[in-house]
Amino acid sequence: MSLIKLSAVEEKEMVPGFWGRFVHTDNVTLVYWRVESGAALPEHAHRHEQITNLITGDFELTVAGQVIKMGKGEVVTIAPHVSHAGKAISDCYLIDVFYPAREDYR
Amino acid sequence: MSLIKLSAVEEKEMVPGFWGRFVHTDNVTLVYWRVESGAALPEHAHRHEQITNLITGDFELTVAGQVIKMGKGEVVTIAPHVSHAGKAISDCYLIDVFYPAREDYR
Numbered sequence: 001m002s003l004i005k006l007s008a009v010e011e012k013e014m015v016p017g018f019w020g021r022f023v024h025t026d027n028v029t030l031v032y033w034r035v036e037s038g039a040a041l042p043e044h045a046h047r048h049e050q051i052t053n054l055i056t057g058d059f060e061l062t063v064a065g066q067v068i069k070m071g072k073g074e075v076v077t078i079a080p081h082v083s084h085a086g087k088a089i090s091d092c093y094l095i096d097v098f099y100p101a102r103e104d105y106r
Numbered sequence: 107m108s109l110i111k112l113s114a115v116e117e118k119e120m121v122p123g124f125w126g127r128f129v130h131t132d133n134v135t136l137v138y139w140r141v142e143s144g145a146a147l148p149e150h151a152h153r154h155e156q157i158t159n160l161i162t163g164d165f166e167l168t169v170a171g172q173v174i175k176m177g178k179g180e181v182v183t184i185a186p187h188v189s190h191a192g193k194a195i196s197d198c199y200l201i202d203v204f205y206p207a208r209e210d211y212r
Contacts, residue, residue, distance in 0.1 A: 023181055028157065074112065075136070077129070097136065097203055
């Protein structure tokens with residue numbers, strides 16, 4: 001068992017305007033993203049299943065070419081190897097869940 | 107890819123005062139819990155790894171007999187088969203992540 005205070009986890013700017021805090025277990029990685037309005041994540045894909053949870057703000061996710069306007073309390077599931085990109089329409093707080101764990105982020 | 111509006115997902119009262127919305131993928135289950143102040147989840151264990159995310163409120167989690175007072179923005183990881191129980195100190199919003207998926211909740 002681990003208790004993690006997110007405020008004590010180092011925040012890393014992974015691309016401009018995307019500030020992430022990372023929690024890894026044996027099986028999954030959770031990323032807590034503070035995203036600045038207007039910041040954009042370029043199109044990419046990975047072998048990990050992803051579940052994106054928009055906690056606050058407005059976010060535009062493009063998955064396999066389909067544009068999805070996400071609002072607070074919306075969730076998008078992305079299958080492995082499917083291309084996706086994102087853009088913050090306002091300041092946002094997002095939680096991404098990845099399976100398996102993101103060894104590239106440890 | 108699926109876009110899920112949580113407000114459109116049926117909310118189920120799993121134990122008194124614990125109202126959950128469920129999202130399942132092939133590998134993980136996410137549960138979005140609206141918990142009423144004072145509600146208590148009895149001690150239990152399961153084979154699934156669990157990550158509990160407290161989004162708002164104050165929640166007391168007891169893991170393997172250890173009492174953890176969680177505040178907003180805190181995260182607790184619980185290994186498979188470890189006993190745990192919970193009590194809402196105030197109204198709370200929690201997101202639990204389970205691996206593997208909770209077939210018992212589908």
